[in-house]
Amino acid sequence: MESxxxxxxxxxxxxxxxxxxxxxxxxxxYPQLRGRPVVVGGRRRVAYGESADDRxxxxxxxxxxxxxxxxxxxxxxxxxxSGMGLMKAAKLAPDAILLxxxxxxxxxxxxxxxxxxRAMAPEVEDRGIDEIYIDLGEAVAASxxxxxxxxxxxARALALxxxxxxxxxxxxSCSIGITPNKLLSKIAxxxxxxxxxxxxxxxxxxxxxxxxxxxxxxxxxxxxxxKLEKLGVRTIGELAQKDAAWLVEQFGRSYGAxxxxxxxxxxxxxxxxxxxxxxxxRETTFEDDLHPVRDKARLTAIFTELCQRVAxxxxxxxxxxxxxxxxxxxxxxxxxxRDLTIDIPTQDAKTIRRAAGECLKRVPLDRRIRLLGxxxxxxxxxxxVLETHDPSLFE
DNA sequence: TCTGGGGTCCTAGGACCC
DNA sequence: TCTGGGGTCCTAGGACCC
Numbered sequence: 001m002e003s004x005x006x007x008x009x010x011x012x013x014x015x016x017x018x019x020x021x022x023x024x025x026x027x028x029x030y031p032q033l034r035g036r037p038v039v040v041g042g043r044r045r046v047a048y049g050e051s052a053d054d055r056x057x058x059x060x061x062x063x064x065x066x067x068x069x070x071x072x073x074x075x076x077x078x079x080x081x082s083g084m085g086l087m088k089a090a091k092l093a094p095d096a097i098l099l100x101x102x103x104x105x106x107x108x109x110x111x112x113x114x115x116x117x118r119a120m121a122p123e124v125e126d127r128g129i130d131e132i133y134i135d136l137g138e139a140v141a142a143s144x145x146x147x148x149x150x151x152x153x154x155a156r157a158l159a160l161x162x163x164x165x166x167x168x169x170x171x172x173s174c175s176i177g178i179t180p181n182k183l184l185s186k187i188a189x190x191x192x193x194x195x196x197x198x199x200x201x202x203x204x205x206x207x208x209x210x211x212x213x214x215x216x217x218x219x220x221x222x223x224x225x226x227k228l229e230k231l232g233v234r235t236i237g238e239l240a241q242k243d244a245a246w247l248v249e250q251f252g253r254s255y256g257a258x259x260x261x262x263x264x265x266x267x268x269x270x271x272x273x274x275x276x277x278x279x280x281x282r283e284t285t286f287e288d289d290l291h292p293v294r295d296k297a298r299l300t301a302i303f304t305e306l307c308q309r310v311a312x313x314x315x316x317x318x319x320x321x322x323x324x325x326x327x328x329x330x331x332x333x334x335x336x337x338r339d340l341t342i343d344i345p346t347q348d349a350k351t352i353r354r355a356a357g358e359c360l361k362r363v364p365l366d367r368r369i370r371l372l373g374x375x376x377x378x379x380x381x382x383x384x385v386l387e388t389h390d391p392s393l394f395e
Numbered sequence: 396t397c398t399g400g401g402g403t404c405c406t407a408g409g410a411c412c413c
Numbered sequence: 414t415c416t417g418g419g420g421t422c423c424t425a426g427g428a429c430c431c
Contacts, residue, residue, distance in 0.1 A: 088396045128431040
């Protein structure tokens with residue numbers, strides 16, 4: 001499968017995924033837990049079962065809300081994965097060690113591994129705390145002098161170098177996929193976890209990618225997967241057999257057309273090294289559902305605190321926003337949102353609180369509430385004069 | 396055994412303006 | 414009094430991702 005446009009140079013895009021990131025950071029701190037099933041999740045220390053060695057809590061007898069954010073490979077072998085409720089996980093793996101999340105530590109190691117990679121290859125796109133894309137085009141071109149016969153072999157050698165510098169900087173392992181684009185690299189990095197490097201050359205798409213489940217495509221989630229399954233489409237290869245018009249009929253103009261291209265491994269998105277944030281939010285799920293009338297005082301206090309925390313985030317990061325949003329999840333998990341656009345962008349807690357309070361008046365309060373959230377969008381940087389395109393100003 | 400918290404992007408309808 | 418089409422903003426919800 002050669003590039004459709006011969007004028008476009010070949011691309012070498014890497015996707016780097018840290019292995020069981022949060023859990024691996026915890027194992028640096030508690031090396032005695034290596035080899036044992038460990039999960040990270042839940043909230044601040046609450047009373048649950050102590051382990052036999054009396055040092056670490058186990059999942060046994062865990063009650064309360066919360067999900068697993070990361071599990072070690074030993075825990076995954078017991079059927080315990082990220083996103084799973086902790087109470088369910090406790091049934092499957094009662095003796096697994098449960099550690100509370102320490103985001104400050106994870107952010108620190110995130111910075112360490114990203115800085116180490118950037119020192120080698122500066123074209124890095126952030127995809128969250130434990131993932132990046134890297135455009136290796138320059139680095140591959142620069143190593144031509146090495147005299148390596150095949151550019152993909154050079155790319156693979158670069159991936160091994162990146163794994164080494166990440167390990168030296170953090171003590172952690174990662175998996176890397178290298179292909180001509182982000183879509184395929186994201187798939188590739190998962191093929192040899194943990195600690196692997198996988199290369200998919202353009203000609204390998206049929207043999208390597210098509211046998212995989214459609215769910216492996218980043219962008220096909222649980223809903224689209226279920227619908228595809230009902231339509232008799234299980235693998236990416238089967239998806240590639242469907243014609244574009246049919247997919248558009250089933251999934252809409254934009255999504256259907258995207259699926260058609262994704263199944264063929266086509267993706268021209270560039271590696272984007274920086275982008276402005278679109279919104280900043282804070283939300284919290286209560287330990288027990290709160291009643292809008294009986295628990296009004298507590299709800300009000302939490303509501304105000306969320307506004308203060310969002311305002312603090314805005315101020316720290318240097319943004320103001322003019323769309324103030326409220327999010328409520330009821331005890332039946334139904335979620336509603338309301339928002340209100342104000343005239344002047346703000347980063348002030350009281351202003352946010354007032355606007356969010358207006359939003360609150362527009363939501364039904366006839367059920368218990370499970371989650372409350374506050375969001376500020378349509379961000380700008382205060383003090384930065386925005387360019388105007390109003391032609392009347394120049395006539 | 397119900398499902399965290401922080402995000403992005405897309406769709407769709409209505410208001411409003413030209 | 415009625416009828417257009419296009420563009421942009423606002424709002425609500427939902428899919429998806431890490």
